[in-house]
Amino acid sequence: MAVISGWRPHPGQLAFLASDAPVRVLACGRRWGKTEVIAAEIARTLLGGAPRAVLLVAPSQEQAMLGFERAIEFLQRAGARPTVRRSPAPTLTLGDSKLWARSAARGGMLLRGRKAHLIIVDEAAYVPEAVVTEVLTPMLADTGGKLALVSTPRGKNYFYRLYQQGQEDGVRIWSLRSPSWHNPLLSPTLLQMQASMMSARQFQVEYGAMFLDDAGQVFRTEWVDRALQLNLPEEGLTVAGVDWARRQDYTALAILRGSREGAKLLLIRRWQGLSWREQLEAVARLLRLYQPVRVLCDRTGVGDPLLEALHEAGVPQAEGIVFTQTVKQNLIDQLALMLEQGRLQLLPDPALLGELYHFEA
Template sequence: MNDLISELSKDRKKIKQAIKDPVLFTQFFLYHKPHPAQEQILRDRCQFLTVVAGRRFGKTKAMAFSAIHYAVTHPGSIQFILAPSYNQANIMFWEITSLLSKSILVHLVERVYKTPFSRIIFKNGSEIHARSTTKPEYLRGHKAHRVILDEAAYIPDDVVSQVVEPMLADYNGSWIKIGTPFGKNHFYDTYLKGQSEEFPDYSSYRFPSTANPHISHEFIEKKKREYGENSIIFRTEYLAEFVEDQNAVFRWEDIQKNVASIELLDRGHPARRYVIGCDLAKYQDYTVIVVLDVTEKPFRLVHFQRFNRRPYAETIMRLKELYRRFNSPRVLIDSSGVGDPVLEDLQDIGAEGYVFTSKSKVQLIQRLQAVIENGEVKYPYIEELVRELQFFEYQLTRQGVKMEARQGFHDDCVIALALAVWAAEQYSGGYISVGYSRF
């Protein structure tokens, strides 16, 4: 390292080049050689850059290189790293601190904060912040020269347009969206803009995972054989194609359009009417309790609990407590399997059970599907709920259509929401009496 610096100081021209060019900068100061696809991204100077790439392409690492280069070469600049969860934003943040700690550039760091949110302050006045987009209200009031959105496809459209983009207004700032495709949302739209000559401020790229020479191509070949070259998973995750998910029960646009800034409540307002839907945990899965405000349409999700490995007595206690706090609402629980004995213990609050058969389940879900499609239920961005809605699928079996979570995913949030919606519909008299164990 010292050799390199002394060599560099002999050659000022080289340093100048390294400062101008993020690729050389990464090599000289961060001791990493960006791979050719990363080079293209790093050298792109467009104001709005969309990078669609397969899993393990090196997205997070490339953005860490880019964020450091920008902070060092733009004194006083403010950058935000945003991701659908705080954990994901921190993966890039820790990549940045790790790269800096091994570099001569560590001397440019004034301080690294971990709380209340991760941020680095540089001696030249630059700042890098890491935040999640889960609570967009916390982002309001901030301004930035540059925003990097990691796993951008999982960030809802309205969070980008209503919260993220306005952050850039003060400085005519720029954004970079990077991620693996998921549905056809803002990420897809700006990818297309980047491909079109009509939008000179937009630029975009698409790369498969195999563009990264540092990962095992043999592993990817295996996955190709396992899932099939034309499978949605392989095409989306490794080839980074925007594939329409034909099996999805809920369309991504519909899921997203119902995400709203709703404050979750611990107790109800006396003048409002509520319903509770609860899906009880069976083996591995979770118990989910959803409280909807159904005073008028659209219904609004105002309380959410998700837990596992707790005795049923605790679930019963929680439901009774919520019953008291939310003005004695109608309570509908999944009464198949373990549900019946639980229901017995909930007699005093008049809880009702919904018996799941393949037919009654389809009816329940179809009701939720219609309500979501019509924008008649709003919910805050709760990651588990949104993910489960995305991965809830039609499966064709010999017995007919089944609706369930994609293999490896849960459906407890979807079922709890569907039960709450079903219970709510009864107030308006529009329900069909299917599958009730008792009434």
């Protein structure tokens, strides 16, 4: 299929592009080429000649931007010259056709009031079901438009149910499940490396594209989904937590405001592959900006030098904390309780949501 000249879909991508079903559910592993096939589908639709309104949705704005930028590249490769606006919200115009890239955050508030011929949701299993059923599906009613949900699985949520319906129906709903290694371009070395960095169960889900149920899961999927839809007031103290990377993993920074009665996550960042100096500067810059009253830093195994460096970098309030088994368990219990009771508002950060989903007791 000549979708975009010079671009060759792999067999799984081709099957997705070839389906004419009103609803397509594509469940596949990481690095399978999900965002790539989404961009190809968008480009093909916009290049089709008929005026089309296409909406690309993802859990976060950053994620929606990935597909948006990739679609622009495809269009340009096909010789088209779209008009692109990136702020305040990504919008692309090509003749009478339009593409919007939007986040599904805040219950899909940023999506309402549009009509579309094609809606594609990247990482759909991480978008709350209500956004898909109550916000997105109605946008297709007038146009008889199509919906495509593409994602790594996340338990047996609505994405799984639609996948199952597709397996039984196949006409109204088309569905395909395909592990990462069905992407012939993916290097086996990378797969092996990933497998060594995560639990077997997590690898089965993230790369094997398996729909595993909630057994052993500490943070229930519905608690996390609700935490994304809360709208708690902006009040209380600002606090931060820092976890320094060791060898292969990430340095992480979280900044929250509120109290144990109700708190919201203001920012979450992760960095990988930075030198100590770069990590320190990245973390210190954000802490100087947000001015949290307390900054708790993991000093397990890294000791005091980083803490002292943070003090010198304009964060005198930073304090060290050693993650003993007891401290850790206590933090996890508190976190689970706050989520269960709807006292913590989260941000739709895919890495964070993935970690919460995979966290096992």
